[in-house]
Amino acid sequence: MLIKLALSGMKSRAKDYMILLAGLVMSISIFYMFQTMAWNRSFTEANAVIDSIQLVYIMGSFLLSAITLFYILYANGFLLSLRQREYGLYLVLGARKSKIRSLMFIETIAVGILSLGIGLTLGFGLSALVGRLMAAQLQVTLTGYHAIYGPAVLFTVVFFVVLFGLSALWNQLKLARLQVLQLVHDHSQADQLWKSSVWKRVLGVLGLIALGLGYFSLTFMEQLREIGLFTATFMTPIGTYLLFMVLLPPFVAMLKNRNSLRGIRAFTFGQLSFRINGLTKLLATVAMLIALGAGAIAGGMAFINDAKIKSESYSVYDIIVHDPLPEEEKVLNAIPFMDRLQYRYKVEHGKLYYARADLEKQRPLIQSQSMQGKKDADQLIRITEKLPVGEAGSEAASSAEWDSFLWTIAPDQSMDYLILEEDKFEAIPVEAKSIVIGKTNDFLAHRASWAALDELSISKHKDGYMPWSKFQYYQNTMGNASGTFFMGFFLGIAFLAMMASCLMFKVLSGAAKDILRYEMLSKIGVRREKLIRSIYQELFLVFLFPGIAGVLHVLVGMRLFAFILEEPYYKLWIPLVLFAVIYFVYYMLTVKLYQNLVLAGRKKAVV
Amino acid sequence: MRSTPVIAIKQLSKIYGSSPANQFYALKDVSFTMQEGEFIGIMGASGSGKTTLLNVISTLDNPTEGTISIAGTDITRMKSGELSDFRAKQLGFIFQDFNLLDNLTVYENIALPLSLQNMAVSQMKSKVNEVMEKLGISLIADKYPAMISGGQRQRTAAARALVHKPALLLGDEPTGSLDLKNAVSLLETMKRLNEEDRISILMVTHDAFSASYCGKIVFIQDGRLVQELHRTGSREVFYKQILDVLGDYGKAAASAASPIFEASYAQERR
Numbered sequence: 001m002l003i004k005l006a007l008s009g010m011k012s013r014a015k016d017y018m019i020l021l022a023g024l025v026m027s028i029s030i031f032y033m034f035q036t037m038a039w040n041r042s043f044t045e046a047n048a049v050i051d052s053i054q055l056v057y058i059m060g061s062f063l064l065s066a067i068t069l070f071y072i073l074y075a076n077g078f079l080l081s082l083r084q085r086e087y088g089l090y091l092v093l094g095a096r097k098s099k100i101r102s103l104m105f106i107e108t109i110a111v112g113i114l115s116l117g118i119g120l121t122l123g124f125g126l127s128a129l130v131g132r133l134m135a136a137q138l139q140v141t142l143t144g145y146h147a148i149y150g151p152a153v154l155f156t157v158v159f160f161v162v163l164f165g166l167s168a169l170w171n172q173l174k175l176a177r178l179q180v181l182q183l184v185h186d187h188s189q190a191d192q193l194w195k196s197s198v199w200k201r202v203l204g205v206l207g208l209i210a211l212g213l214g215y216f217s218l219t220f221m222e223q224l225r226e227i228g229l230f231t232a233t234f235m236t237p238i239g240t241y242l243l244f245m246v247l248l249p250p251f252v253a254m255l256k257n258r259n260s261l262r263g264i265r266a267f268t269f270g271q272l273s274f275r276i277n278g279l280t281k282l283l284a285t286v287a288m289l290i291a292l293g294a295g296a297i298a299g300g301m302a303f304i305n306d307a308k309i310k311s312e313s314y315s316v317y318d319i320i321v322h323d324p325l326p327e328e329e330k331v332l333n334a335i336p337f338m339d340r341l342q343y344r345y346k347v348e349h350g351k352l353y354y355a356r357a358d359l360e361k362q363r364p365l366i367q368s369q370s371m372q373g374k375k376d377a378d379q380l381i382r383i384t385e386k387l388p389v390g391e392a393g394s395e396a397a398s399s400a401e402w403d404s405f406l407w408t409i410a411p412d413q414s415m416d417y418l419i420l421e422e423d424k425f426e427a428i429p430v431e432a433k434s435i436v437i438g439k440t441n442d443f444l445a446h447r448a449s450w451a452a453l454d455e456l457s458i459s460k461h462k463d464g465y466m467p468w469s470k471f472q473y474y475q476n477t478m479g480n481a482s483g484t485f486f487m488g489f490f491l492g493i494a495f496l497a498m499m500a501s502c503l504m505f506k507v508l509s510g511a512a513k514d515i516l517r518y519e520m521l522s523k524i525g526v527r528r529e530k531l532i533r534s535i536y537q538e539l540f541l542v543f544l545f546p547g548i549a550g551v552l553h554v555l556v557g558m559r560l561f562a563f564i565l566e567e568p569y570y571k572l573w574i575p576l577v578l579f580a581v582i583y584f585v586y587y588m589l590t591v592k593l594y595q596n597l598v599l600a601g602r603k604k605a606v607v
Numbered sequence: 608m609r610s611t612p613v614i615a616i617k618q619l620s621k622i623y624g625s626s627p628a629n630q631f632y633a634l635k636d637v638s639f640t641m642q643e644g645e646f647i648g649i650m651g652a653s654g655s656g657k658t659t660l661l662n663v664i665s666t667l668d669n670p671t672e673g674t675i676s677i678a679g680t681d682i683t684r685m686k687s688g689e690l691s692d693f694r695a696k697q698l699g700f701i702f703q704d705f706n707l708l709d710n711l712t713v714y715e716n717i718a719l720p721l722s723l724q725n726m727a728v729s730q731m732k733s734k735v736n737e738v739m740e741k742l743g744i745s746l747i748a749d750k751y752p753a754m755i756s757g758g759q760r761q762r763t764a765a766a767r768a769l770v771h772k773p774a775l776l777l778g779d780e781p782t783g784s785l786d787l788k789n790a791v792s793l794l795e796t797m798k799r800l801n802e803e804d805r806i807s808i809l810m811v812t813h814d815a816f817s818a819s820y821c822g823k824i825v826f827i828q829d830g831r832l833v834q835e836l837h838r839t840g841s842r843e844v845f846y847k848q849i850l851d852v853l854g855d856y857g858k859a860a861a862s863a864a865s866p867i868f869e870a871s872y873a874q875e876r877r
Contacts, residue, residue, distance in 0.1 A: 523694070524694065525695025
């Protein structure tokens with residue numbers, strides 16, 4: 001009987017439960033996706049660039065768990081609010097509270113099991129799909145990555161069972177404190193209005209300090225290192241929460257007072273000013289999730305960019321070929337070099353000899369000293385220092401620029417070199433060989449040619465020789481960076497999707513209370529289009545505040561990577577646009593769903 | 608004969624259910640006019656069709672057949688957007704459960720119909736203050752609905768219904784959730800508005816006491832208008848008359864029910 005009652009109650013509100021279930025399933029599958037990465041140790045070790053990436057993971061895991069906990073509490077609050085009146089009715093009809101309690105327990109568990117099942121299945125699919133997509137896109141193999149991973153499944157199940165248990169307990173406590181009449185008349189309780197107080201002002205100041213500390217540690221991460229990471233992780237959220245709680249309600253109240261006599265806007269802002277009190281904590285959570293999500297994606301992308309910058313500045317010349325074979329010549333001739341130089345050299349008794357005339361006539365490009373480390377190709381200059389002719393170590397033979405250049409192009413870097421006048425060079429009784437070096441305008445555009453040249457160079461040497469070319473270096477850094485990018489993207493999408501569903505959830509769970517208001521407005525003659533516009537406007541503001549805060553966090557937070565990356569802000573607009581698109585989709589979805597909930601009844605009544 | 612009637616309804620029917628087998632007439636062939644300045648009550652038992660009639664008049668529901676014109680405008684041919692505008696300009700509503708917006712103050716609630724028409728703030732102020740004064744709620748202007756009493760809420764609702772000077776004030780059991788003292792005070796106010804400001808009021812009620820404040824009562828039964836009762840003497844006499852009519856209907860309904868019951872019983876035995 002009890003189970004039948006519970007099931008029939010759930011069936012009658014199938015649509016609301018769908019929303020609830022969808023949110024939970026999303027949360028679980030995202031959590032699982034994350035766990036597959038966190039627990040696939042072989043994967044993180046093979047793909048991460050820095051050792052302390054494990055620390056980042058632990059931080060990420062902690063944040064995700066905390067946010068999931070909040071999310072589950074919201075979800076279950078939603079569950080309780082759905083059934084509150086019904087429970088009240090049962091109590092009025094003479095059901096015992098213990099019975100209601102077990103009824104509720106059954107429901108929570110049923111929802112939990114169902115969402116765990118669907119969520120995990122979706123999680124497998126999602127992990128496999130995203131994993132494959134990433135691997136294909138980045139042209140790397142994701143070593144050690146498994147979509148279905150035992151420990152991750154176990155951890156996800158244990159984590160969510162504990163969470164559902166906790167929230168079931170929480171609901172029990174909440175129910176025990178409630179009176180029958182409160183349950184039946186839940187709708188009629190009005191929201192509280194915001195009032196200023198000393199306590200709130202103190203909290204506001206504390207929030208500012210906390211956020212300031214957080215931003216400070218993000219900016220000076222390089223100096224603060226691990227301490228900075230911890231301070232930023234704790235202080236930034238605390239500051240965000242406090243400021244949202246203290247600043248947002250009076251701000252909206254101000255908006256409301258300004259528009260209190262402007263027709264539908266009066267209603268829109270009035271609605272918002274009451275709603276905002278219950279929303280501040282969630283909006284702060286959303287702001288944090290946006291920051292983490294967009295930040296993770298931006299971080300991953302910055303790593304990829306960093307790989308490009310680093311390989312670009314690895315050496316000025318894109319290719320160095322010693323003693324080219326005809327096949328190599330063919331490949332070289334097909335490449336449109338902007339600067340192609342050829343030098344003769346001889347090797348005798350473990351010593352390298354260059355002809356002075358070659359070097360003098362074809363002074364190579366180097367990076368101008370002041371601009372070292374920057375990618376700017378315009379800052380390349382020809383070597384101007386005097387050629388160090390004569391014995392190494394003598395006064396005349398010291399030129400740092402030539403030294404470093406000749407060291408770079410040497411066929412064997414352990415040998416000393418000597419620059420000789422033409423007649424002396426000719427006199428050495430060994431056959432002269434040549435070095436070809438070349439620079440193109442776009443290193444990345446000729447990746448196939450570089451790969452082919454590397455290939456030929458390996459086969460030329462035959463003895464397991466690995467050329468340490470610019471292209472090799474590029475491939476290596478890129479491989480590491482793509483692992484990081486993959487993690488960042490994965491995490492970012494997870495955070496973004498979770499935050500948006502959190503917000504959607506909260507807005508929709510309050511919709512039942514608003515139906516009457518919209519009904520009344522339409523009765524006193526507000527056009528449907530106007531009501532719809534009001535909904536768009538109100539929810540736009542709800543979405544806007546955390547959006548702004550989140551983007552601000554990202555802008556400051558990217559400084560975090562300044563100590564490992566060349567340009568942490570590189571192409572930041574891409575993750576920001578990505579975020580904006582995801583966010584906008586959720587905004588539209590929320591508006592549409594909300595509209596269906598609050599305006600559907602009217603449609604039936606009028607048409 | 609006065610000019611255009613406030614409400615003119617001709618052969619109005621409202622049918623629920625599409626298939627002929629389970630069609631149900633909520634209103635059947637109702638014709639009815641209301642002149643400007645009248646205070647009319649609609650009475651009837653639950654399910655008699657009085658709320659349907661009010662909904663149709665208030666343009667919230669559309670009739671299956673027949674025409675309705677309010678203040679000279681035929682509302683059966685209007686589109687939903689036009690109907691909204693019409694409601695906003697010509698009609699004022701008082702509902703049983705007040706339907707105030709609990710996120711706006713009393714003042715803002717009352718000003719809402721005006722501000723929806725984009726009226727200038729200064730003009731709005733004088734109108735809202737005037738109507739608040741008339742209904743005796745000036746002191747609670749800045750309070751929120753949750754902070755005031757039921758009677759004050761209903762007065763606020765009445766003020767909101769009147770502030771834009773509608774052609775017609777509609778009440779759906781306006782005293783339904785008020786105690787006697789507040790009900791009397793609201794009814795007295797409505798009567799005063801009707802008599803002094805010549806506001807036309809149409810009110811649905813099932814309570815004879817509330818109805819006795821009206822100038823005319825229309826009784827509705829099974830979707831048909833069955834009787835009209837005009838007030839001639841004092842309110843006390845009118846109240847008795849209403850009770851008598853209701854009593855007659857009660858008796859008639861009881862005796863009407865028993866032969867039907869017996870007939871069907873006999874039919875079944877056969």
